[in-house]
Amino acid sequence: MQASPKRNRGRRVAVVGAGSWGTTFGKVLVDAGCEVTILARRPEAAQEIQVAKRNSQYLPGVNLPKRLRATSDPARALEGAEQVFLAVPSQSLRENLAELESYLERESLLVSLVKGVERGTSMRMSEVISDALDLDPDRIGVVSGPNIALEIAKEQPTGAVASCVSLAAAQEIATACSGPYFRSYVNTDVVGTELGGVLKNLIALAIGIVDGVGYGENTKASIITRGLAEMTEFAVTQGASPTTLSGLAGLGDLIATCQSPLSRNNTAGRLIGQGFSLEETKQQMQQTAEGITSVGPVLELARERGIAMPIVQQVQMVLSGRMRPKELGPHLATEDDVPRAELSLGIGKQGAWRRLLGRMKGGRA
Numbered sequence: 001m002q003a004s005p006k007r008n009r010g011r012r013v014a015v016v017g018a019g020s021w022g023t024t025f026g027k028v029l030v031d032a033g034c035e036v037t038i039l040a041r042r043p044e045a046a047q048e049i050q051v052a053k054r055n056s057q058y059l060p061g062v063n064l065p066k067r068l069r070a071t072s073d074p075a076r077a078l079e080g081a082e083q084v085f086l087a088v089p090s091q092s093l094r095e096n097l098a099e100l101e102s103y104l105e106r107e108s109l110l111v112s113l114v115k116g117v118e119r120g121t122s123m124r125m126s127e128v129i130s131d132a133l134d135l136d137p138d139r140i141g142v143v144s145g146p147n148i149a150l151e152i153a154k155e156q157p158t159g160a161v162a163s164c165v166s167l168a169a170a171q172e173i174a175t176a177c178s179g180p181y182f183r184s185y186v187n188t189d190v191v192g193t194e195l196g197g198v199l200k201n202l203i204a205l206a207i208g209i210v211d212g213v214g215y216g217e218n219t220k221a222s223i224i225t226r227g228l229a230e231m232t233e234f235a236v237t238q239g240a241s242p243t244t245l246s247g248l249a250g251l252g253d254l255i256a257t258c259q260s261p262l263s264r265n266n267t268a269g270r271l272i273g274q275g276f277s278l279e280e281t282k283q284q285m286q287q288t289a290e291g292i293t294s295v296g297p298v299l300e301l302a303r304e305r306g307i308a309m310p311i312v313q314q315v316q317m318v319l320s321g322r323m324r325p326k327e328l329g330p331h332l333a334t335e336d337d338v339p340r341a342e343l344s345l346g347i348g349k350q351g352a353w354r355r356l357l358g359r360m361k362g363g364r365a
């Protein structure tokens, strides 16, 4: 299916959040042919996008499309919007939803662009949406992939995955956000698509840390490779399909985030690796680095499922000052320090890879 702006003619959508991703995604949707209004928290931000077609704080030097509208009035932003894309920091999604609830159209799809989990509940964002708005899962979608905002704002081509338990809804979402430089594929694995985006941030923090220390490509390649195994085992125990983790929303995003100096998670890790404290790092960063808040809830879920995540665990220890950055590496030894087969992390009797391999041996996978 060749995406064409014509397919989206008359399709009204809204984007909540006028930061780097919300603004960029608004442009993606306009260039895909949709009628788009961004809901900005600050009236001045809405005014700058609406009038000057700029977002100088988050996307310096980028000219936004003339047809992109912005407002700070939720009623105007959400009126007639058949899809509402959410691009606010994960820890603020619930409060944003509470403010928006009374303005949402009855049939609208809610689509998370957010790559974090909620502290306190450890919920993924689709779960937060469902919990906060009591929506059926077939009205909740996710878009995720190797999507560094500034590159896309400059119209550099990329792909993403639009996911919903309803394939028809996933296709509607993918159609809305497929245009000349942004191509969306579909799947129905919301858990895997969402967790790919959450977990790659944690591995990107690790990469930033070792980069800041001055370690080279062997260390980084080992962390990326073992990090993907760790991501996959975790996601599969949460109900994801392993194939999603080897697609755009998993491996694809992992590569982009670990390689790009534009990544905020990678940048935050690098500052910590260079010797800045977590507090100093947060002060220097003017934007959202979701991995910093996701690391605790992810490790909590991992503990509940009886799986270990050695790299993520080390990231948490470095962030909390319990491990020196230069000690972080692909330390994949388990407590008993027994060498393991490469494919299996060999952790926990219920390890997902172990089950998967068992099924493969039995000819069922």
Ligand SMILES: NC(=O)c1ccc[n+]([C@@H]2O[C@H](COP(=O)([O-])OP(=O)(O)OC[C@H]3O[C@@H](n4cnc5c(N)ncnc54)[C@H](O)[C@@H]3O)[C@@H](O)[C@H]2O)c1
Binding pocket: 017, 018, 019, 020, 021, 022, 041, 042, 058, 087, 088, 089, 090, 092, 095, 096, 113, 114, 115, 116, 147, 148, 149, 150, 286, 287, 288, 290
């Ligand atoms: N920037 C990217 O390249 C990119 C790409 C894909 C996904 N994402 C994800 O999108 C989400 C948003 O990221 P971003 O890069 O746009 O962040 P950002 O820091 O650039 O912008 C966040 C926006 O949310 C708004 N906001 C609304 N309520 C808020 C509140 N209570 N507290 C703080 N801010 C509030 C801010 O005003 C701001 O406009 C994150 O989960 C991120 O992981 C970002």
Ligand SMILES: O=P(O)(O)OC[C@H](O)CO
Binding pocket: 115, 145, 146, 147, 148, 149, 201, 204, 253, 256, 257, 262, 263, 264, 265, 266, 288, 289, 290
């Ligand atoms: O800048 P980051 O680290 O939040 O990463 C941005 C996107 O998630 C990359 O796909």
